[in-house]
Amino acid sequence: MALSARNHLKGEITEVVLGTVTALITVKVGDNIIESVITRKSAEELHLKKGDKVAAVIKATEVMIQKG
Amino acid sequence: MALSARNHLKGEITEVVLGTVTALITVKVGDNIIESVITRKSAEELHLKKGDKVAAVIKATEVMIQKG
């Protein structure tokens, strides 16, 4: 199954913080740290935990560019 | 100046495609390719071109997680 989202960054989960509605997932991708806010329900259904191999997926329209 | 967006990925522009309203900016970040859709006006005002050192900036609420 292929998704139109252009950006798939493979990495490893380093931290999961669960709130009531949302969850913060931190992923190490190469030398970068990516933080993601998803629903707590998704975090639970995917059984996300430290050490999991995952991809951070980002739609191209959500990416800004900073220069200088 | 500090921005609340959690994710700043430093890289180099490899391609700029200009449309009438939007522009596609491709950035090499480590071993990954990041694609960004911004306004053509921003691409022009920032004079974005191949070889520019930039950062891809992404709000944490826009990042999904894929597993398995």
Next chain:
Amino acid sequence: MALSARNHLKGEITEVVLGTVTALITVKVGDNIIESVITRKSAEELHLKKGDKVAAVIKATEVMIQKG
């Protein structure tokens, strides 16, 4: 492969409009019409065309509620 995005709506593509950078994909989902703006590159790489069986995928943080 499982994605954290909560919403997957299965349907059939009824129209593809290609711009220079973006593409408009229209999908019939049950009695509803869903419109999606993705990159032209994604539309081409997925070979999206009228009649394709696809899913519209939406992150829960992108959904608003209207009442009354």
Next chain:
Amino acid sequence: MALSARNHLKGEITEVVLGTVTALITVKVGDNIIESVITRKSAEELHLKKGDKVAAVIKATEVMIQKG
């Protein structure tokens, strides 16, 4: 009053979960379930509750396409 957001999916709320800042609203739309994360303030000001007739509203640029 007309809104530029292309997607309005009519349905009925099946669950409301309130967090401190955000709320998770689940809406049944035809045979599909749509989940939405909005602010708790909006959920309270709109008095959202199970059984409410609402629409899930989604900007076209937030919709991805999955195929295959």
Next chain:
Amino acid sequence: MALSARNHLKGEITEVVLGTVTALITVKVGDNIIESVITRKSAEELHLKKGDKVAAVIKATEVMIQKG
């Protein structure tokens, strides 16, 4: 009809640029200029043109904070 999006900024359209798929709508809100990218279809169906009284509507999860 009430929408969960928290931010409604009233202003006047100062420019409309139509692309093939998207449109850039510029709105003067008090002393600020707001730029919006929507679908060309929405711009046409709402007959958006210079001088129109409109509101820029933004979901709270899409707003970042910059300090310093």
Next chain:
Amino acid sequence: MALSARNHLKGEITEVVLGTVTALITVKVGDNIIESVITRKSAEELHLKKGDKVAAVIKATEVMIQKG
């Protein structure tokens, strides 16, 4: 440093509400109130508090238009 996001609205923070994962930041911009949901981590790292001079930053693709 210049960011591609088109919209920077200067104002003053009037309220900060901290959840476990997210935070709600309310900013007075001219005669308007802007509400923003960011991560709690960003709110803490930027030391956001009532009275702070900040800018609300919004990508143009996240802005909808309402008319009539």
